[in-house]
Amino acid sequence: MTVPGMVGVLGGGRMGAGIAHAFLLAGSRVTVVERDAESADAARERVLASIAASVQRGDLADDASATVAFATSTEIADFAGASLVIEAVPEDRALKIGALARIESIVAADAVVATNTSSISIDALATSLSRPGRFVGLHFFNPVPSSKLVEIVVGERTDHDVVASAREWVTTLRKTPVVVRDSPGSRRVDSG
Known part of the structure; x- marks a missing residue:
């Protein structure tokens, strides 16, 4: 099994940093994009602290490979080579719609x-996208590093x-994937 070689995360708060951490540990290169330099620095510190904690727990032999594969930025154009970009901005519909449209305008058609x-x-959210078939929900739970469940919302x-x-x-x-249909409260499709 594999993960994408390059993953982008838009938003480096607690959830975005946790998602970045999970993909770094699995071997992806990860870029977290934030709105300004101060937020990008804070995201970097969150992710590096999380990686250091993984080393202490023995989940990772050392932090060298994970930190080399990690970058922060304020430029959404840095997602251009990503196979997967996960939006992790605050729960505001208009904010998410704008973020997703910007992501889609940068990434390849098959991303x-x-x-x-x-x-x-x-x-x-998909109504504003030109490629809704390439759009999915990946609902990670907090705290991401220790939570085992991820809902795949279809x-x-x-x-x-x-x-x-x-x-x-x-x-x-x-982690354990649970596929659910898009609906209020989500409805389980399967866990296989």
């Missing part, structure tokens, strides 16, 4: 764009191969 939303409809137009890839990525992160 997967995901949201970490816990309360906004995937289908509602919209009406999400491609089956995107769901299969998301399931593989989550499993590679040593």
Whole structure:
């Protein structure tokens, strides 16, 4: 099983930093993009502290490979080479719609764009995207490093191969994927 070689995370708060940490430990190169230099520095410190804690727990032999594969930025254009970009901005529909449109305008047509939303409809967010088949919800739980469950939220137009890839990525992160349909409170599809 594998994870994407390059992953982008938009938003380096607690959730975004945790998501970055999980993909770094699994071997991806990760870039976290924040709105300004101060926020990017804070995100960098969150991720590096989380990696250091993983080394102390024995989850990672040393932090050298993870820190080399990690970058922060204030430029969304740095997502251009990513195979997967996860939006992890605050739970505001308009903010997320704008963020997702900016991500989609930068990444390749075959890249997967995901949201970490816990309360906004995937289908509602997908209406503003030109490639809704490449869009999926990846709902990580807090704290990401120790939480084992990840909901894969499937919209009406999400491609089956995107769901299969998301399931593989989550499993590679040593977490349990649960596929759910997009609905209030989400409805379980399967856990396999």
